[in-house]
Amino acid sequence: MNLGIIGYGDRISHVASEILKEDPDCKITAITDIRLRELQEQFREKGREDISFYASADEMLDNERLDGVLIGTRCSLHTPMALKVLSRHLPLYLEKPVATTMEDLLLLKQGYEASRSPVVVSFPLRVTSIVNMVREIIDSGKIGTVEHVQAVNNVPYGAVYYQNWYRDEAETGGLFLQKATHDFDYINSVLRLAPTDVAAMTSKQIFKGTKPAGLKCADCEEKRTCPDSTAFPSKDIPETWEYCLYAEDTGNEDSGSALIRYESGMHVSYSQNFFARRAAASRGARFLGYKGTVEFDFYTSQVKVFMHHTPRVETYEIGAGDNHFGGDSALAANFAGLMRGAASPVATMDDGLLSALMCIQARESAASGTFRPIRYDTPAVCTPKR
DSSP states (O other): EEEEESSSSSHHHHHHHHEEEEEOOOEEEEEEOOOOOHHHHHHHHTTOEEEEEOHHHHHHHHHHHOOOOEOOOOOGHHHHHHHHHHHTTOOOOSSOOOOOOOOHHHHHHHHTOOOOOEEEEEEEEGSSHHHHHHHHHTTTTTEEEOOEEEEEEEEEEEHHHSSGGOOOOHOOOOHHHIIIHHHHHHHHHHHHOEEEEEEEEESSSSSSSOOOOOOOOOGTTTTTOOHHHHOOOOTTTTTTTTOOTBBOOOSSEEOOOOOOEETOEEEEEEEEEESSOOGOOOOEEEOOOOEEEEEETTTEEEEEEEEESSSOOOEOOOOOOOTTTTTHHHHHHHHHHTTTTSSOOOSSSHHHHHHHHHHHHHHHHHHHHHHHOOOTOOOOSSSOOO
16 A cells, blocks of 8 residues: 655654554655655665655645555644645545644635545544553443543653744644643543533743744853753754754743533643653543542553542553554554555544644633633634744
8 A cells, every 4th residue: 555645754754654564565655845855865775766755745646646645744734735635535644733723723624524535633642552441441430420630741851842843833833732632632532522611821931031043052152051951962852952942932831721611511620831851741630530530641651540439449550552652553553444444543533623623722712811612613813823
C-alpha cells in the first residue's frame, strides 16, 4: 500500500515508521515538503531513491496512486492540507490539532461531511492500555457513575513550546490546542458525554522577559549560567530547541486551567503547566463516583481504585509502553487496517473536531473572561492573527 506524506517532520516520520512496522506491505512512495533537497539526500543515504518528492500537495495528490495520506505539517496548515485530501476521498491520518481557528474548524467540518474519506486523528492517549483499563473499571459500575473529574498535565519537557518553532502562537493556536487537546479527548472517550460549556484561565509568569526578539541561547551572554540554556545541547535536548525562553517574542502561556460542564450537569477540572520539571511530571486524572474513585498517571504507569465505603485500595501496574505510552503503535495499526478496509477509525474526525472546538473555546474563555458554549455556531471573539 502506497503512503503519501504532506509535511515530513519529526512527528509524522515517527508515525510513518510505526505504520511500516505494523504492516510491511506499506511503503512511503511520495512526500510533499518545503525541504525537498534535504529530504531527498536523507532518503538517498538510506538507499531509498524510489520516493517521489513534490513542492505542492495538489501535484502529489493528482499524480500519485495513493492508498493513504499522512499530514504532519505545522499546525496552521492542518486544515488546508486536510481539505485537499478529503476532496479526493482518500484515507487520511491527520495530526492534532485538526484546526487552530474557528474559521478553519468550520471549513474542516464542512469538508469532512462532504467527503467519503475515512479519517484517523492523532489521539493516541485514548487507545493506551492505561486509559483502556480505566474505561473498563468505570464501565463495570465499580465506582458508580462518574460525577466529577480532576485532570492534570504537568509537562516536564515544556521548554519545547518556547525554544522551538512552537513559540509562535500564530502556528500553535496556544497550548490548550497543543496539549489539552489530547487530554480533553481521552476524558471525552471515557465519559461518553457531550461537553456543553467551558470556562478557562491562562497565565504567563515564567517564560517572559526583555531579552531581544529572536535571541538564541548560543548568542546569549548568560549561556553558561542560565539553567535553561541549550547552547551546549545534550542527547536529551534537540538542537532545534535554540531560542531564549526569556525574550520579548517568546509566545504561549506557561500554565492554564479549564472547567468543563457536561450534559449530565457534572463537570471536569483540568490544569496544565509547562515549567514543572523532572519528578514533578504528572499526567492523568481522577474519576470520582459515589461508590469509589479511580485514578491513573501515565508517568507512574499505575491505576488505583479507592473504594468509598470499604477500607480497600486496589493498585494496578500497567505496561504502558513507549511513544505516547503505547498509543502510537495502536493508532498505526488502526490506520493500516483502515487503508485495507478492514478497520474503522478508533479516533475519528468527529473526535478531532470536538476536541479542537473545546480548546478553541477554552482559549476564547481565557481571553474574554467569559463562559463559552461548546457549539460550532458560536463565533470566536479573540482568535489570534496569522
